[in-house]
Amino acid sequence: MISEPVSTIRQRQNQDPSVDPKQGPGQASPRENYTNSGDSSSLLARRLAYYHELDEWQQDNHYIRSGYVKGTSSYWESFKSLGYLHNETVNIYSHLLPSSISFWVILYYINFQLTIYDNYLGIWEKLNFVQFGLACTFCMFMSSVFHTLKSHSHKVSKFGNQLDYFGIVILITCSLISIILFAYYDEPLEKWIFVALTLFFGTVCTVFTLHPEFSKNHYRPFRSTMFILFGLSGALPIVYGIYKFGVETTSERAGVKWLILEGVFYISGAVLYAARFPERLTHVEEEEHSLLLNPQAGKFDIIGHSHQIFHVFVVIAAYCHWLALVQCYHYLHQHILA
Template sequence: MVSQNIRRRSITSTSSTVTTVQVEKDGAKSSYSYIKRGVQLVTWEHLPDWQKDNEHILSGYVKETNSIKACLHSLLFIHNESVNIFSHLVPAFCFMTTIIFDKYVVERYPTTTLKDYLMLDLFLFGAFTCLMMSSAFHCLKAHSPYVSSFGNKLDYLGIVVLIVSSMSSILYYGFYDNSFLYFTFSAITFTFGLSCAVVSLGERFRAREWRPYRAAMFVAFGLSALLPIFAGFLYYGVQETTIRVQLKWVVLEGVFYIFGALLYGVRFPERLKPGMFDIWGHSHQLFHILVVVAALCHLRGLLGSYTIVHTRLSSLTQ
């Protein structure tokens, strides 16, 4: 005979009522909670199949809402996507604010032109686009299978935009005195970017059998950043290229991106103790934070390249 004990505990706050239900069957416990006003938090076993992605995250899920309003309401309380949302939403607005006030936050040299601001803003806009699309996806992914799938496509597209804008901006200063190399590698970057955008948005390429090809495309896109560096080594020499593109910051940027992706891929640390990192500290959150750190490394390197180029140009005009 199956023994079953049910315990119910309600906590009322100024904004909502949270009810926690614990069910015990033959010594095994499971629980779920829900918040009224149309937003329900559930555990892994109560999710529809389309929402299941990481079996090591056991609780704190916003169940399918079919409501934009309910998804937006989830911004007002803590669940297992909260850190994913705000870790990209807040930096996105910081990048956008920098675009608006770029003439006040970027040091101006006698040789600085409108094109410099456009190239700096190109990266800032790419970072804003990537982070905002990611934040929107994590906020709205509980809406429905269609919205989640579409948001996931835009999330990948944001990554493409960030890579293209990052590479194009640093190439501009790395090859500021060689238009041929700049336009050649910019064309390669845009070609890879367009290809990755197609496989990200095309429904046909999202099938399971296309997964290895999608992954290979993004890996090739990332590795294409090595081409202009090697070209710079041959044309300018290692030391000069290192200075021009602020290579230490570019390398550090790559380390953070790769380390974050590795954590996300192996589901660390939540795979070590499922349930412990449901709300704080799971791999996707760490990945998001490292993406922001990597973007800041690129910004630091880009501003360094801008400073070096215009310091040299200004000295020539004196």
């Protein structure tokens, strides 16, 4: 049976004291009263489901109890979910909106705002910014598409999940390479060694990402750990830079303060995602009346659960990386090439 989010049921109960979750046999359930009523939001109610009402292939995070779009078997029906609130809405728009504007903002910046120095090295410098912008766009667009279409079917959801993870690999790979190309411009051997290592690690992650077992629920901690370690591989050029140039110079060369902040957001988001925090704090049993009687039940179902926090942190981390990349560009021209 399809139902509305827990918060909606509680609000309806507060308005209608005749609806009692402890009613006896033969009486209509709160959901039945609501769905059969003339309430203008009943259409929304019929679109959403509880976790225990989902098919097994849709069951991922049992700490999120309500607000699900049940399997549609229709691309059109899945796309229509963009127009109403459910527990994937924030996941979708937190990446759909940035993916729609990030590339164009970067394109505008490098053509109209970026300082072009007398020792400008050519179009590849702008292309280095562009490849990072494309990676951000691809990653976040694949993410938003996946979260929109994951209600379609098991096959579509599984394929979309692989694209989502692949987008993460692309973003990490391009992010690391973009810094290396600027920060190690005057050290060609080290530059290409670090680029090759990044591509190797990215390839390994891609192989795991495209493996059919990788997207299963029990691999969630492994997925988070893999992406964290891949991101932390970006510390190798930094550590080597400290050895060769010293702490202060390396910090300026590579925009280290921004990279550290970027890492904090990426890792924090991944850890929260793997731990399913904070929604695990409000976990209750599946049965609807248990949800209604627990004042905390469903608190993070629609807004505030771990995946949404991870999405927001990814956007913030990408912006921190952009600031690091701009700093690398200016240091290259003001110091390395001066």
